[in-house]
Amino acid sequence: MVPKLRVNREIRIREVRVIGPEGEQLGILPTVEAFNKAQEGGYDLVEVAPTSQPPVCRIMDYGKYKFELSKKDHQSRRHQKSTQVKEIKLRPRTDKHDLEIKIRQIKEFLADGNKTKVTLTYRGREMANQEMGRTMMASVIKECTEAGTVEFAPRMEGRSLIMILAPK
Numbered sequence: 001m002v003p004k005l006r007v008n009r010e011i012r013i014r015e016v017r018v019i020g021p022e023g024e025q026l027g028i029l030p031t032v033e034a035f036n037k038a039q040e041g042g043y044d045l046v047e048v049a050p051t052s053q054p055p056v057c058r059i060m061d062y063g064k065y066k067f068e069l070s071k072k073d074h075q076s077r078r079h080q081k082s083t084q085v086k087e088i089k090l091r092p093r094t095d096k097h098d099l100e101i102k103i104r105q106i107k108e109f110l111a112d113g114n115k116t117k118v119t120l121t122y123r124g125r126e127m128a129n130q131e132m133g134r135t136m137m138a139s140v141i142k143e144c145t146e147a148g149t150v151e152f153a154p155r156m157e158g159r160s161l162i163m164i165l166a167p168k
Contacts, residue, residue, distance in 0.1 A: 019048070019058045028054055083114055085164070090120040090140075092132040099136065103143045110148040110167040120154075120161040133161050141165075 018026040018034045021043055029037070038045040038059045046065075049056040086109040088102050109116045118140060120133045137154040144165055152164035 016047075016055050016057045017052075019056065021059050021061075026059075034059075081113065085115045085117050087117045087119060090118065090133075090136065092120065092122060092126050092129070092136065094136065099139070103140060106140070106144055106165065107147045110144065110165060113167050115151065115167070116148070116165045118163050118165065122159045122161070127159065130156075130161070137161060137163060 014030060015028050016031055016034055018029050018037070020026050021041060026034075026037070034057055035045050041059065042061075043059045044062040046058050046060055046062055047055060048058045088106055088109075090099070090102060094102070106116050106118065118137065120137060122130065122133065126132075134154065141150055141154075141163075148165040148167050150163060151166040152162070154161050154163040156162075
């Protein structure tokens, strides 16, 4: 959480507890004096704990602080592995051999740690015979159980039957 920088133009708070740039306690000072001390050193006065009695302010270089926070955030993101959602598109009349190739691709995606969205699209009169698509999805689930789990069961969305598989 980034503390908010408050430049005290309206000085209502009479006294604040001040922490110096090196982390040392400077004691309880009037707000104007604390602000002047920060300005003398070329620093900013940042209110860290506004709810405590008296409020706690820290003298610091706020720009440098934000830069270091962004660097830490960038470092933590670099070491994360992001998962992508890969998509495989099928049709109800997809041939057996083509389906085997698609299932092999799904297994590869799951082995790489990616989620896979399987979309089966109906056109025209195929909507009248949706059982073909459901049996095809059931066979895909059966073939991929050792590589992944069903995160989102097959469901109709418009003219498409959609499911999502996640890696184990």
